[in-house]
Amino acid sequence: MFKLTLKNLWAYRTRLALTGVAVVLGVAFMAGTMVLTDTMKRSFDAVFETTNAGVDLVVQRPQPVGANGFSDRQRVDSASVDEVRAIKGVDNASGSILGMTQLVNKDGTVNPPGDIGGTVGVNWIDDERLNPLRVESGRAPVADNEVLIDKATMVSHGYQVGEKVTLLAKGRPVTLDLVGVATFGELDGPPGTVLAAVNDQTAQALFAQPGQYDSIVVAAEKGTDIDVLVADVENALGAGNFEVMTGAQDTARRQDDLHQELGFFNTFLMAFAIVSLFVGTFIIYNTFSILVAQRTKESAMLRAIGANKRQLLWSTASESAAVGVVAGAIGLGLGIAMSFGLKAMVGAAGFDVPDGGAVIAARTVIAALSVGVGVTVISAVGPAMRAGRVRPMAALRDVAIERTGASVVRTVVGIVMTVGGVAAFAGGIIATGEGSLSLIAIGFLVTVLGFFVLGPVIARPVIRVLAMPISLWGGTTGELARENATRSPKRTAATASALMVGVALVGFITILAASTKVSVDEAIGNSMRADFVVETGARGEGGFSPDLAERLEALPEVATVSSYRFAPAEIEGNAALLDAARTETIGDVFDLNVKEGAIEDVRDGSIAVVKSKADKQGLRMGDTVHVRFAADEVDLKIAAIYDANFPEGGYLVDIATMEAHVADQYDSKIFMAIAGGESADQVRPIVEETIREYPNAKLADKAAFTRRITEGIDAILNMVYGLLTLAVMIALIGIANTLALSVHERTREIGLLRAVGMTKRQVRLTVRLESMLIALLGVALGTCLALGLAWGIVKALEPNVNHFVVPPIEMLAIAAVAAAAGVFAGLGPARRASKLNVLDAIGTN
Amino acid sequence: MTMTLDALRTEVFGTPARKPVAGALDAVKTYGRGEAEVRALDGVSVDFYAGDFTAIMGPSGSGKSTLMHVLAGLDDLTSGSVYVGGTDLSTLNDKALTKLRRDRIGFIFQAFNLVPTLNVYENIVLPMTLAGRKADRQWVEAVIDIVGLDHRLKHRPSELSGGQQQRVAVARALASRPAIVFADEPTGNLDSVTGAEVLAFMRQAVREYGQTIVMVTHDPVAAGYADRAICLVDGQIVDELHDPNTDSVIDRMKTLGRK
Ligand SMILES: Nc1ncnc2c1ncn2[C@@H]1O[C@H](COP(=O)(O)OP(=O)(O)OP(=O)(O)O)[C@@H](O)[C@H]1O
């Protein structure tokens, strides 16, 4: 029996190789993702380890607030540093600043903010134990206007000691003298990050607050018991006010935080790997089904001469396992190569990933191989069991055209699954808590499987409809193509299902993006009253110093200015971003659609809440909302309830309230209305002149402001398209594979057609049309799914997305591309069919 | 240069010097090389006349099928020539040969004659639809009538018996009014009664409509339906019988066997 397995593997090597490719691509995607995240993890882990290499203790304020990747922690006073330094067992203690800044490049562009892939501003610490930087050339910064940067940045940005370096600090450009360059541990610099070090006083002024540090780093005396020292420092500073950790603990916590952030990234990419593998299962299932069907006679003959069921089952199962092992191994190799491609792709969408040798963990190897084998074997179980069930009698019977597929059981099961899947999907959308995402995923999966089960039932009628124009135009070839596509509904449906998944996802996000764009357009169109908006043009942190808004307000041509900012906070016990605006003037530049109260009344001690949140939490006018900032907490009274999509946070306070509780203040947007009698064209250059000093400030009018938001949606859309390409490619391989097997199966028939006068061209056309029909079936089913799923999501996203928009051109383009790809997939099999030798094919003798 | 069957018939019965519809001249077909060379056809010259029903007989491996295949343009010769309706097939490329098969030649194989996805009627008119031509309704109906399939037209081949399937094949071979029909053991898979039915239809087509048919067979009874029987041995024509009947064929086979 083992010999038979080997023989089958060899005999069907081309088919199995193509099938294997479906697994290879999915496994490669998965392995690539794992390699990439592991590589990123290692790079960043090393950064934290280097930073804390000589640090025995880290002392900082407890209970930071944070949400969506932003966080805020109260700072420590210089006095505390002295206090710690005096504690017995402490050899040296230093205030440490690790703040946000942005490097202004030589061409005037600005590096992104944030500590990963951005720019970090630190204070130079003279103690080598507490400072991971080592001066490589020049010297450490001493005077207030001196700066040192990491060597990697110097090389990549082309700086030289003695030049000027401009930083954007607190939203204001500052030019410093470059006096030195340093290495970071073993590296030239922390990966992907620009490091700028200045003296303590400058660091406080630029990256923190005067007289304050972000934390205290401690080097203990030799031979001190660190655990005892932790307790001593805690006692000395007063329990509860400070958090004291060993260097190792601090490192571990930072690494954990980062791993969590990477976890999201990992999950995101993994989802696409799973989609690819999922699509792959259809292909494998189908190939083995067809192979088993084609070998029915052979199997029956084997049964007749004494092979038992189990032997036949095992023969097919081990065949699939062999395919899985090989595919898993190749997939692993390809995945390692692919990790670089993924990196570039993710980088293109704006997430910069540092360089570093690929990390290939044992876990990745095991996962790749076991997923390869697992997916293949599981997909082939059904067909293998069918091979086992072949009865000896089948050897004598000719294989007739498969007419089965439309059984009542199948219809009922399919409908139940589809309905259940849709329900789970909808349920997952409505639910917001943990697990809602997996409910959505399960819902999607079950719906797709429901369609898969229903496939054979609906394949025939749907293809008849789709084929109408084709048979009108294609004549006999069209008719033959249609008949061929419907002769085995199970096979056709399974093949189309793979493409269906791809089309469903592509269509789904296309509709979702279009709906969001139209909704955003409308929302901004309805509420924006500003003539101009100054923006940073970058996502995330950072912004402008509040004095930019003041300078703009001072312009006689500008009538109203209202700036907008946000800060992380804990609102009613939930991590959130609290919005702030000049409530006095925001109404003049942005219509918040206030339902109750007045936005001008939102002053010191009060807050405005978005209607959807107020409804959900049962908040009314006059109720208090508890807000905890990094440093303190307050109860704010609700003075207005508004109903607008922007600002996104849902809670809005006056700028004054924000300034009273949050240390660092940045305006992230400044709305302006020009004075009466002025024209926008005349005012624009004046405003542009004013913002010129702020290199991250970008001026936008209403249209540009909207465009910027929709451009962001497009960027994500393109990335998702890119990631879904793989799933679609796998589906096309599936079509090619099925057709090749079908052509093989129909050799005699094709020979006959050629003998009675079908030209080669007609043979080719027939196969291509069949291929196109299968693809169109996938498109039709996928589009139905996409419409349903997108509608569900849009409903769930109300009122943020309040239009369900099906973009006709995009949807038609998807259909056209898929159909064309279908024809493309059929090219090979079509050529093979037309090249069949007529005499060999009929095999009359 | 299409010639209607009526014209052919006039020609057949009107002029004493009969005109060949197809034939071979010094046809040689070899397979393999050197030691392993097989001469499937070893200098065959033969003409098939309009309105004639010819049977080709001979032992297994004697080259009967090969002869049919080269005559029908399904295979090419090593040397010599074959022609159909005045055209030398060696001058035609694959496309032209395909058109010739479609428009001028009818086929009946031993089995698997029909396209399983098409129903009986569609199978019968297949060569014409492939050519994008409209079928001659009257003629097609007449043919369907001859083979007695009028109540089965919407059925698929898999729903027919072997005999019925062969009758459909005969109908298809006749439906496009080809210059010549080639049949390779058309009754080989049928029992004697069903086989006799199919043979009777073929003979009817020859007698009533002047169809030219060339049929390969092993069966002396089948050969008895033909106007002429040709015997092939080792790729060479060794004998020819006119108006053969079962007994004369059996006699002749015995002599051949003794040689
Ligand atoms: N494709 C081929 N390759 C090699 N030899 C071939 C090929 N086709 C036929 N032959 C040989 O040519 C000879 C004639 O074959 P052919 O099929 O014409 O015989 P036949 O008279 O039709 O026999 P049967 O009555 O068994 O059908 C045989 O010896 C056969 O082995």
Ligand SMILES: [Mg+2]
């Ligand atoms: Mg033969």
